[in-house]
Amino acid sequence: MEPHEDLNPDTDDLPLRANTNHILVRHYVLDLTVHPERRVISGSVVLFLEPCCGGRGNAEEDDSGPGAGNGASTAEAGGSQDGSVCRFRDVDTTEDGTKALGKRRMEKIPGAEERQGGELQAVSGIESKTAAQAENIHSSHLWETTSDDDFTLVLDCCDLDVSKVEEVDVTSVSAMDSFPSEVASERSGVSSANPQAAFIQKLVSWPSNRWRQKHQLFLLCSQTPGAQDGSSLPFQRDQWSLQVRKKGAASPQEFPRAVRICYETRPTGRSVRWTKDQDDRVCVYTAGSPINNRALFPCQEPPVAMSTWQATVRAPSFSTWSYYVTMPMPASTFTLAVGHWCQVTAEIPPALEGEVRNRTDCGKTAKPGDVSGERTEAGLVSGLGSSSSKVVKGSPHQTSSGDRTTCSDSTFSYAPLEDQALSVTDYSGMVDDGVSCSHGDYPCRFAERSAWSQRLIPYRVFGPVGLLQQAQMGVLQLLPRCLAAAHAVLGVHPFPRLDILIVPAGFSSLGMASPHIIFLSQSVLSDGSPGSGESCLSLCGSRLCHEIAHSWFGLVIGARDWTEEWISEGFATYLEDIIWAQAQQLSLHETAEQSDLKALLRWRRLSDELQNSQEELQILRPNMENTGQVSESGSSTVKHALNPDKTFMQVHYLKGYFLLRFLASEVGDEQFMDFFRLFVKKYHGQLILSQDFLQMLLITFPDMERKGLTLSAIYAEWLDRPGIPKWLYERSSVWSQARLVEEVKAEVVKWILLSQSHQGKGRKRRRIEPKVNYKELTSEQLVMLLELLLEESELSVATIRTLQRTYNPHKQDAEVRHRWCELVVKHGYTQAYGDVEHFLVHDQAMGVYLYGELMVHEDPEQQALAGRCLSLVQEEMDQSARRVVEEMIL
Numbered sequence: 001m002e003p004h005e006d007l008n009p010d011t012d013d014l015p016l017r018a019n020t021n022h023i024l025v026r027h028y029v030l031d032l033t034v035h036p037e038r039r040v041i042s043g044s045v046v047l048f049l050e051p052c053c054g055g056r057g058n059a060e061e062d063d064s065g066p067g068a069g070n071g072a073s074t075a076e077a078g079g080s081q082d083g084s085v086c087r088f089r090d091v092d093t094t095e096d097g098t099k100a101l102g103k104r105r106m107e108k109i110p111g112a113e114e115r116q117g118g119e120l121q122a123v124s125g126i127e128s129k130t131a132a133q134a135e136n137i138h139s140s141h142l143w144e145t146t147s148d149d150d151f152t153l154v155l156d157c158c159d160l161d162v163s164k165v166e167e168v169d170v171t172s173v174s175a176m177d178s179f180p181s182e183v184a185s186e187r188s189g190v191s192s193a194n195p196q197a198a199f200i201q202k203l204v205s206w207p208s209n210r211w212r213q214k215h216q217l218f219l220l221c222s223q224t225p226g227a228q229d230g231s232s233l234p235f236q237r238d239q240w241s242l243q244v245r246k247k248g249a250a251s252p253q254e255f256p257r258a259v260r261i262c263y264e265t266r267p268t269g270r271s272v273r274w275t276k277d278q279d280d281r282v283c284v285y286t287a288g289s290p291i292n293n294r295a296l297f298p299c300q301e302p303p304v305a306m307s308t309w310q311a312t313v314r315a316p317s318f319s320t321w322s323y324y325v326t327m328p329m330p331a332s333t334f335t336l337a338v339g340h341w342c343q344v345t346a347e348i349p350p351a352l353e354g355e356v357r358n359r360t361d362c363g364k365t366a367k368p369g370d371v372s373g374e375r376t377e378a379g380l381v382s383g384l385g386s387s388s389s390k391v392v393k394g395s396p397h398q399t400s401s402g403d404r405t406t407c408s409d410s411t412f413s414y415a416p417l418e419d420q421a422l423s424v425t426d427y428s429g430m431v432d433d434g435v436s437c438s439h440g441d442y443p444c445r446f447a448e449r450s451a452w453s454q455r456l457i458p459y460r461v462f463g464p465v466g467l468l469q470q471a472q473m474g475v476l477q478l479l480p481r482c483l484a485a486a487h488a489v490l491g492v493h494p495f496p497r498l499d500i501l502i503v504p505a506g507f508s509s510l511g512m513a514s515p516h517i518i519f520l521s522q523s524v525l526s527d528g529s530p531g532s533g534e535s536c537l538s539l540c541g542s543r544l545c546h547e548i549a550h551s552w553f554g555l556v557i558g559a560r561d562w563t564e565e566w567i568s569e570g571f572a573t574y575l576e577d578i579i580w581a582q583a584q585q586l587s588l589h590e591t592a593e594q595s596d597l598k599a600l601l602r603w604r605r606l607s608d609e610l611q612n613s614q615e616e617l618q619i620l621r622p623n624m625e626n627t628g629q630v631s632e633s634g635s636s637t638v639k640h641a642l643n644p645d646k647t648f649m650q651v652h653y654l655k656g657y658f659l660l661r662f663l664a665s666e667v668g669d670e671q672f673m674d675f676f677r678l679f680v681k682k683y684h685g686q687l688i689l690s691q692d693f694l695q696m697l698l699i700t701f702p703d704m705e706r707k708g709l710t711l712s713a714i715y716a717e718w719l720d721r722p723g724i725p726k727w728l729y730e731r732s733s734v735w736s737q738a739r740l741v742e743e744v745k746a747e748v749v750k751w752i753l754l755s756q757s758h759q760g761k762g763r764k765r766r767r768i769e770p771k772v773n774y775k776e777l778t779s780e781q782l783v784m785l786l787e788l789l790l791e792e793s794e795l796s797v798a799t800i801r802t803l804q805r806t807y808n809p810h811k812q813d814a815e816v817r818h819r820w821c822e823l824v825v826k827h828g829y830t831q832a833y834g835d836v837e838h839f840l841v842h843d844q845a846m847g848v849y850l851y852g853e854l855m856v857h858e859d860p861e862q863q864a865l866a867g868r869c870l871s872l873v874q875e876e877m878d879q880s881a882r883r884v885v886e887e888m889i890l
Contacts, residue, residue, distance in 0.1 A: 025305060155300060302636065335381065336379075338379045341378040463502030470525035497516055500518045506876035520547070559687065578673065619721065
C-alpha cells in the first residue's frame with residue numbers, strides 16, 4: 001500500500017499525509033522532557049487508535065469536533081496561531097506552586113526516566129547517520145521485512161528523530177478487576193479473539209461522564225511495556241511523514257490499537273521556538289508554525305482528526321507538569337511553553353520592584369537577580385492540568401483539586417468589575433431555547449447552566465520581570481473587562497479558565513490563541529511612561545478581545561478546511577471591535593463612530609495589500625468547489641500554506657471582516673449578533689465550512705435571497721475571486737467622511753500648512769513658530785493622521801520635530817510607533833533614528849517591511865541602520881521573518 005500516491009503538492013503547499021479515512025487517533029498520552037542545554041525535547045507519545053469502518057466510516061463523526069486553532073500564522077500561539085491558532089489552541093487548571101498552567105494532578109509515570117535514558121541512547125544512534133539519511137528517508141531495519149500488502153499507519157511528522165515504535169501491551173490493565181463491566185462489549189464491534197483491541201475500543205467508546213476513569217486507564221496503558229515478544233514495529237520516516245506497519249496486519253482492523261513512539265525533537269525543528277526571553281533566560285514555546293505540531297510529536301494533522309490527550313512535561317531539576325483535555329480537538333491546538341516567568345499581580349512584589357525599575361527599557365539582556373519566592377520555572381500547556389514540582393525559589397502555593405477549577409486567590413484572579421454595566425446581561429432564558437448540542441460526546445460547558453452566568457473565568461498573566469509593570473497596567477487591568485464583555489456579546493465561555501503569556505520579542509505575530517492559553521507579543525503593551533495616556537491601551541485591549549474571540553471562532557468552532565482561514569481570523573477581527581466597544585462601555589453612537597474609523601484604516605491596509613500581492617493569495621476560498629474534499633485515504637494539502645509571502649498577509653483577517661460587515665449591513669447589526677449567538681449554540685464543538693455559516697444565515701433571513709443575495713452570489717463576489725468587492729469600494733467613501741476621520745483631515749491640513757510655511761525660508765533669520773492648537777487624538781486617529789501625512793511628498797524637518805513634540809509618538813502604542821517610524825525613514829529625520837532602531841529590536845512582529853523601506857531609499861546611513869538592527873536580533877528572530885529580511889538586506 002503506497003500512502004502518498006494521491007499527493008503531489010506544489011512547493012508552497014503543505015501536505016497533510018495522515019490517512020485519517022482509514023484509522024484515527026482517539027487519544028494521545030505524551031511523556032516529554034525538556035532539555036534546555038541541548039535545546040531539544042525528548043520522550044514518547046502513545047497513540048490509542050480506532051479503525052474507520054467502510055471508507056470514511058467513523059471519521060464522519062469527527063466533523064463535529066472542535067476547531068483547529070493554529071493562530072498564526074500565531075498563534076497565536078499560536079497562535080493561532082492565536083498560534084493562533086488559532087495563528088495560536090480545552091483545558092481546566094489550578095496550580096500548586098510553579099506557575100504551570102493546569103488543574104488536576106496526574107500520577108507520575110513510574111520508570112519514565114529509566115525508559116527515557118534508553119530512548120536517548122537510541123536517538124544518538126540515529127544522529128550518527130549521514131545528514132542525507134536523516135533529512136530524507138530513515139527506516140528501521142525491520143521495514144524491509146514488510147510488504148505493500150501490509151496496512152500502513154501514516155502520521156504527519158517532520159524534524160523529528162524517531163528511535164523506536166512499538167505495540168503497547170495493555171493485557172495487565174485490561175485484566176484489572178476494577179475495569180467497569182457495565183460498558184458492554186457489544187459496543188466495540190471487535191471480535192473477542194483480539195482482547196486487547198476489544199479493550200481499547202471499549203475505552204475510547206466510554207461516555208464523557210466517565211472521563212476521569214478513562215484518562216486514568218489511558219495513563220496506565222501508556223506505562224505498560226511493549227509487546228510480549230519484545231519486537232518493535234517497522235517504521236519509515238520521510239520529509240513529511242512517519243509510516244508504521246505491523247508485518248501480516250493487512251487492514252486497519254488488524255493493526256495494533258495502542259502504539260508507542262519514542263523520539264527526540266531537533267533544535268531547529270519548526271514546531272517549537274528555542275530562544276531567550278526578555279530577561280536573557282532560555283525558554284521554549286510552540287510557535288504557531290504553518291506546519292503546526294508535527295515537529296513536536298508525530299500526529300494526525302488534518303482538522304477532522306479530533307482527539308483528546310494528556311501530557312506529562314518535565315524540566316530536569318525543576319518541575320513536572322501534567323495536563324489533559326476532555327474536549328476532542330485537532331492536534332494543532334496542543335500548545336507548550338516552558339521558561340522562567342513571573343505571574344503578574346495587582347501589586348508588584350517588593351522583591352521585584354528594583355528589577356522592574358531597572359528594566360523600563362524592555363528587552364535589555366541583563367540577567368535578573370536572585371529573587372526569593374517570586375520567580376518560578378513555568379510550564380504552560382494548553383490542557384487541564386497541574387504541577388507536581390519543585391519551585392525554583394520559595395515555597396509552593398497550596399491549591400485544591402476537584403471536578404471544577406478551584407484555586408487560591410494567589411493563583412488565579414477573579415477580579416471584581418468596577419463597571420457593573422458589564423454584568424447586567426441575563427442569559428437565563430437562552431439555555432432552553434430549543435438548540436441542543438450537536439457535537440460528539442464530551443463534557444461541554446454549553447450544557448452547564450452555571451456556565452451561562454459565569455461572566456468571568458479564572459485567569460492568570462505571566463511574563464518576564466522586565467515587563468511586569470507594563471503587563472500589570474495593560475493586560476491585567478483590561479483582561480476582566482474584556483472577558484466580561486465577550487460573555488455579554490457571545491454568551492458562555494467555551495473554556496473554564498485562561499492563562500496569558502507575554503512571549504519573547506521574536507514572536508512572529510501580535511497574539512496567538514489556544515485552548516486556555518493566549519500568547520501575547522510585547523508590542524501590545526504600553527510603556528507605562530508619563531504621556532503615554534489611556535488611549536495607548538487601545539491596542540492591548542483590542543488584541544485581547546481578538547484572541548478571546550478565538551475561543552468561539554477558531555477553537556470551539558473551527559474550519560474543516562484550513563484554507564478557509566477567514567472563518568477564524570475574519571470572525572475574530574469582526575468580533576474584536578464589538579467586544580472591545582462593550583468593554584469600554586461605549587454608547588451605540590460611539591461604537592458606530594469607532595467602528596467606522598477602524599473600518600477605514602483596515603480598508604486602506606487591505607487595498608494596499610491587494611495592490612502588492614499575488615492574486616492567488618487574495619482568495620478566501622482557494623479550493624473553491626473542492627473545499628473540504630480529501631483523498632480516499634484522508635490525505636490532502638493546504639494550499640499556499642508554505643508560501644513565505646502568505647505569512648505576512650492579512651487578507652483573511654481583513655476581507656473576511658469586511659464580508660461580515662457587509663452581511664451585517666444587510667440584516668442589521670443587532671439582528672446579526674443575535675444570529676451569531678444562535679450559530680455558536682448550534683455549531684459549537686464542530687468543524688465548519690463557509691457554506692455552513694452562510695446557508696444558516698440565508699435560512700434565518702430569507703429576505704436576503706429574495707434580494708438576489710444567494711450563496712453562489714456571495715461565493716462569486718467575496719470568497720472565490722481576488723480583488724475588492726464592489727460594496728467595499730462604495731462603503732469606503734462613506735467611512736472616509738465619518739466625523740472622527742474628518743477631525744483627522746482637519747489636523748492634517750494644519751500640519752501641511754505648517755510645513756509649507758517652513759519651505760523656502762533662509763537661515764539668516766529665525767522665524768517664530770506660528771501658534772497652532774492641535775486637537776487631542778485617539779490612537780486610531782493618530783494612526784490615520786500619520787498615514788495621511790505619509791502621502792505627502794515633502795515635510796519639513798521642523799514640522800516633523802513639532803509633530804514629535806506634540807504627540808510623543810515614540811511613547812504611543814505599536815501601531816502609532818510603526819507609522820511614526822515610516823515617516824522618519826521616508827523623510828530621513830535622523831534625530832529619530834533611535835526610535836526606528838528601538839522599534840525593529842522590540843517590535844519584531846511588526847517591523848519586517850520597515851527593513852525594506854530602510855533599504856529602498858539607498859541612503860547609506862539608513863542601510864547601515866537596517867544591517868545593525870538585523871545583527872542585534874537575528875538569533876532570536878522568527879525564521880520566516882529573518883529569511884524575508886535577509887533577502888531585503890543581503
